[in-house]
Amino acid sequence: MSWRMKKLINKPENLAWELLEGLVDAYSDHLQMVGDHIILRRHPKPKGKVQIVFGQGSGHEPGLNGFVGYGMHDVEVAGQIFACAGPDRILEGIQEAHRLSGGGEVLVLISNHEGDVINGTAAVEMARDEGINVESIVLYDDIASAPKGEETNRRGMAGLFFSFKAAGALAEEGTDRKRIMETVQKVIDRTRTLAVAVRPCTIPTTGQPLFELADDELIIGPGVHGEAGPEGPSKMMSANEVMDIVLDKLIVDGEFKAGDELLVLLNGCGATTLMELFILFRRLKENFEQRGMEYYRPLIGNIVTTQEMGGFSLSLCKADEGIKRLWDAPADTPYFKVCK
Amino acid sequence: MPLEKVNKEQFKTILGNISAAVAREKEHLTQLDSHIGDGDHGFGMANGLRIGFEKVRQTSGGSIEENLKTIGFSLIKEVGGASGTIFGSLFLGMAKAAKGREEITLADFCAMLSEGLALVQQRGKAQPGDKTMIDAVHPALASLKQSLAEGIPLVEAFQRAAQAAQAGAEQTKTMIGKHGRAKYFREKSIGYQDAGATTMAVMISTIASSLASMDA
Numbered sequence: 001m002s003w004r005m006k007k008l009i010n011k012p013e014n015l016a017w018e019l020l021e022g023l024v025d026a027y028s029d030h031l032q033m034v035g036d037h038i039i040l041r042r043h044p045k046p047k048g049k050v051q052i053v054f055g056q057g058s059g060h061e062p063g064l065n066g067f068v069g070y071g072m073h074d075v076e077v078a079g080q081i082f083a084c085a086g087p088d089r090i091l092e093g094i095q096e097a098h099r100l101s102g103g104g105e106v107l108v109l110i111s112n113h114e115g116d117v118i119n120g121t122a123a124v125e126m127a128r129d130e131g132i133n134v135e136s137i138v139l140y141d142d143i144a145s146a147p148k149g150e151e152t153n154r155r156g157m158a159g160l161f162f163s164f165k166a167a168g169a170l171a172e173e174g175t176d177r178k179r180i181m182e183t184v185q186k187v188i189d190r191t192r193t194l195a196v197a198v199r200p201c202t203i204p205t206t207g208q209p210l211f212e213l214a215d216d217e218l219i220i221g222p223g224v225h226g227e228a229g230p231e232g233p234s235k236m237m238s239a240n241e242v243m244d245i246v247l248d249k250l251i252v253d254g255e256f257k258a259g260d261e262l263l264v265l266l267n268g269c270g271a272t273t274l275m276e277l278f279i280l281f282r283r284l285k286e287n288f289e290q291r292g293m294e295y296y297r298p299l300i301g302n303i304v305t306t307q308e309m310g311g312f313s314l315s316l317c318k319a320d321e322g323i324k325r326l327w328d329a330p331a332d333t334p335y336f337k338v339c340k
Numbered sequence: 341m342p343l344e345k346v347n348k349e350q351f352k353t354i355l356g357n358i359s360a361a362v363a364r365e366k367e368h369l370t371q372l373d374s375h376i377g378d379g380d381h382g383f384g385m386a387n388g389l390r391i392g393f394e395k396v397r398q399t400s401g402g403s404i405e406e407n408l409k410t411i412g413f414s415l416i417k418e419v420g421g422a423s424g425t426i427f428g429s430l431f432l433g434m435a436k437a438a439k440g441r442e443e444i445t446l447a448d449f450c451a452m453l454s455e456g457l458a459l460v461q462q463r464g465k466a467q468p469g470d471k472t473m474i475d476a477v478h479p480a481l482a483s484l485k486q487s488l489a490e491g492i493p494l495v496e497a498f499q500r501a502a503q504a505a506q507a508g509a510e511q512t513k514t515m516i517g518k519h520g521r522a523k524y525f526r527e528k529s530i531g532y533q534d535a536g537a538t539t540m541a542v543m544i545s546t547i548a549s550s551l552a553s554m555d556a
Contacts, residue, residue: 012383013387036417057420057421079420079421080384080418080419080420080421081380082378082380082421083378083380083384083419083420083421083423083424084420084421084422085420086416086417086418086419086420086424086425086428087416087425088413088416088417089417089420113521114421114422114464114519114520114521114523115420115421115422115423115424115425115520118422118425118426118463118464119420119421119422119425122425122463144524145524155524203378203379203380205380205383205384206370206379206380206382206383208370208371208374208379209374209379210374210378210379211374211379223521223524232528
């Protein structure tokens with residue numbers, strides 16, 4: 001396969017830093033940068049409330065560095081492209097959170113990927129050695145990455161957004177960390193995600209395709225970095241066909257049933273148009289109606305992308321009144337807002 | 341008189357050679373990583389080593405311990421992900437064992453790699469056979485220890501260790517990935533050589549060739 005990258009970048013070595021600087025420059029009313037590219041809220045929440053820290057690789061914009069702000073994250077430590085920040089920078093983020101909370105509780109949310117877990121865990125240990133009051137929780141949602149029954153081995157994907165929203169809303173209200181962690185675990189237990197890739201992206205640092213896929217094929221269950229799904233490629237299919245397959249798998253795994261009300265995140269991977277996402281959503285509605293299931297305030301768009309990868313991920317979370325209230329809670333970040 | 345030890349300057353040369361060798365192999369390593377990883381291993385490692393060695397070069401008075409630390413922290417900071425921290429930990433562990441050493445003998449190399457491997461395992465929780473860089477460093481260390489016990493000179497010992505590391509890296513083709521992104525490929529990861537183990541083999545081979553040229 002011939003492949004030529006066409007991206008508007010400068011030096012590949014600098015691109016993670018340059019994108020973060022551009023983001024903060026553009027949204028300086030929401031964000032500020034301190035130390036080694038640590039992103040904080042421009043208007044931190046009052047001291048004494050739990051500070052939420054998140055770190056992950058760059059290259060998934062606007063996820064998740066675009067979601068720092070009121071009702072969401074307090075501190076974001078973004079690493080290189082697709083690579084979580086090292087423990088030294090995550091520690092720096094935790095130290096900032098400690099300062100902002102006035103020595104109060106800090107919570108680090110970790111997406112379940114090897115680097116994120118190794119580095120996040122190391123940073124939390126280092127912070128505790130300094131006397132910082134910090135806990136972490138590892139989040140996962142991708143049903144393609146490990147079978148049912150091995151949920152904690154699953155990867156973190158776009159469905160973590162439900163957890164981030166719940167954690168951010170609770171922290172903003174002044175809820176203590178123990179309660180936030182219990183709620184986040186409850187949201188994770190009720191969340192399932194499955195992705196579909198129709199076209200690979202190029203890795204911006206190397207110019208190479210992240211994976212290979214024939215023109216007439218798609219992959220059900222790729223990771224957020226295009227890692228192949230357990231089933232390998234399938235022949236290309238229509239929006240309705242692929243949505244039905246994805247829903248079948250999610251609903252079986254999540255044990256969702258008639259009468260359930262679900263949060264829905266239909267996430268574009270980068271190159272898939274809103275046109276396609278709306279066509280896919282239309283089928284979701286039909287499918288839900290047949291099953292007697294309902295959705296609650298769906299979110300549709302490019303939330304966690306993988307460069308210009310074509311495809312989508314669908315995340316479902318079985319809601320209750322508490323989860324719905326947190327989903328509805330106000331948020332004000334550069335790329336995600338919920339009005340009061 | 342065969343080479344028995346290397347001094348601070350010679351050790352610095354070895355570090356520079358490692359950085360250059362990984363940069364030369366960048367494309368190959370990245371290509372290996374593209375099958376069962378996220379396809380940027382070579383790029384990340386080369387970049388982290390380049391920045392680390394540049395700092396080592398600029399601080400001319402640094403001890404062996406300090407120079408290893410500089411490389412280790414640069415890998416952790418600049419590469420990130422699992423590989424930055426894992427390879428960074430290897431260098432930091434080696435630095436710990438090199439504390440106070442003005443010269444490095446075969447026994448010192450053994451102690452340094454043991455300490456490095458211990459820190460890698462503490463961080464990454466991987467065992468031999470899990471299809472990681474440990475599958476190259478573990479046999480290399482075993483070979484060095486055997487050479488030490490048998491009184492084999494430094495240059496020859498590292499030539500044997502380099503062969504063991506390369507064989508170990510190739511052996512990863514037969515293994516099922518248990519860590520990182522390779523884990524999600526399960527049985528499908530068989531047939532692909534681990535990029536981290538390959539980088540480790542490149543590093544050990546570079547130490548071997550550097551020592552051989554110093555022995556001339």
